[in-house]
Amino acid sequence: MPGTPGIGKSFFAVVLMSWLVKEQGVTTIVYESQDKRYLFMSEGTDLNVEQGDKTDFGYEIELPTTWWIVDMATATERAANTVLLASPDRTRYKGFLKLQAATTLSMPVWTDNEIEKCRLWQHPNLSASTVQTLVSKWGNIPRYVLEKASDPTAQSSLEDTLSTCRWDDILWCIGEPDTAPYSSHKLVHLELVGNSYTKKIMKLASPYVAREIEAKAGMHHTRLLQNLVQLSIGKPAYAAAAGLFFEMYAHRRLQAGGSFHVRKLNSFNTTQPKGSKPLALQRCDIHEFHKVEEVAQQVNHVYCVPQAHNFLAVDALMQPNILFQMTIAQKSSINLKGLHAAARQLSKKPPRIYFVVPDHLYGAFHFVAGIPQEIEQWVLKVSWM
CATH class of the missing domain: 1.10.8 (Helicase, Ruva Protein; domain 3)
Incomplete structure (x- = not known):
């Protein structure tokens, strides 16, 4: 069971043991960490705990009723039900996956x-x-x-890792997470897709990390980002990182102001409406909000962005009636609860949601089903510079 370092895999072992005893009636558990083993045996309300080294309790591990929980160590084939907790480094558990009936669940x-x-x-x-x-x-x-x-030492370790990381290192971590250096997982996290705990993607830890990586790329960043967005079309594993980098690029372009090509979307026609004009934005002041209700207090043309990087539905708002959602792929749905909460803060009706996309997607982007009719849908092109 791999997971991003620092999320509490060792503590999960305690939770798992409690669940096994209370809910499944398990009476024998061997917990192994580094060079120590602990034997937990229960009988009724009595619990007996013994400590040993990594060669002890071999008899119990050969019993099919035993659960053997191995934390960041090596697990061999035994009769016990075995759970291996590991970092995303595949070298730590590739041998375990060769065992009969072994499977991988991610945290x-x-x-x-x-x-x-x-x-x-x-x-x-x-x-x-x-x-x-x-x-x-x-x-x-x-x-x-x-x-x-x-802890100053722990906190400074993020900057230490960033100082030695390059754009290519991030792409390697995303494309080959099972072989990425341990320290790189401070910058790129394993996240799950769906509820099965079997499908995962690698995402940048935060917009802060993405900004620092961008800054290191310097004047070449836009070209590198354009290549990454194109790469994500054929390799979905890169989509999350490409999407975050593009979102920050689009924020900067919109905040700086200018004239942007836009096209209104509807359910039966995706052509440019007659008389449609580019959207002209002036250079904006920025307001970072903690609660979306703060947006209602802002004047026109203030670019409002959420402080939290996982705010639902929209990526930015502007009075009197603008919502921005950055994306590098066609949207099939949107979080309606978050969309309604954002739209309620705008002073002018109807609100407009602009799907902000790169060049290649602008002409093909189409109407997103499920969005209420009272919210106009538009697509906005951010060109590469």
Whole structure:
């Protein structure tokens, strides 16, 4: 069971053992970590715990009723039900996958709600704003945003990793996550697709990380980004990173102002409406909001962006009636709850949602089903410079 370093795989072993005993009636568990083994045996309400080295409790591990939980160590074929907890480095578990009936389930990074609950219960000395600031850099990794929030050495390790990372390193981590260096997983996280725990993608840890990587690429960044967006068309594994890099590029272009080609979308016609004019934007001030309700207090032409990098439905808002959603692929749906919450903050009706896309997608982008008719749909082209 691989997962991004720092999300609590070792603690998951405790949760798993509790569930096995309470819900499944398991009476024998061997937990192994590094060079130690611990034998847990229960009988009724009595629990017996023994400590040994990595050669002990061999008899118990050969019993099919035993559960053997191996944390960052090596698991061989035994009769016990075996769970191997590992980092995303495939060299740590490729031998295990050769065993009969072995399968891989991946652990996700934490949700915002899980981070906040853990802060309240385990780290009440940390303010919500402090944790949110750390999340904006690290992503939702509890080791660094909670446990080691006040550890200067741990906090500086992100900058240390960024200082040695290049654009090509990020692409390697995304394309070959199973062979990426351990430290690189501070910058690129394993995230799940769907609810099966079997399909995963690699995503940049945060917009902060993406901005730092962009800055290192310097004047070549736009060309590199254009290549990455094209690469993502044929290789979906790169889509998440390409989407985040494009979103930040599009933010900068829109904030700077200018004239942008736009096209109104509807369910029966995707051609340019007669008399349609480019969208002219002036250079904008920026307002980062924590709660979307703050947008209602802003004046026209202030570019409002969410502080949280996982805000639902839209990526930016502008009074009096503009919503922006950046995308590098055709949308099939959108989060309606988030869309309605954003649209309610705008002072002019009807609200317009602009799907902001790169050159190659502009002509083919079409109407997104499910969006209420009272919200106009448009596509906006951001050209490469």
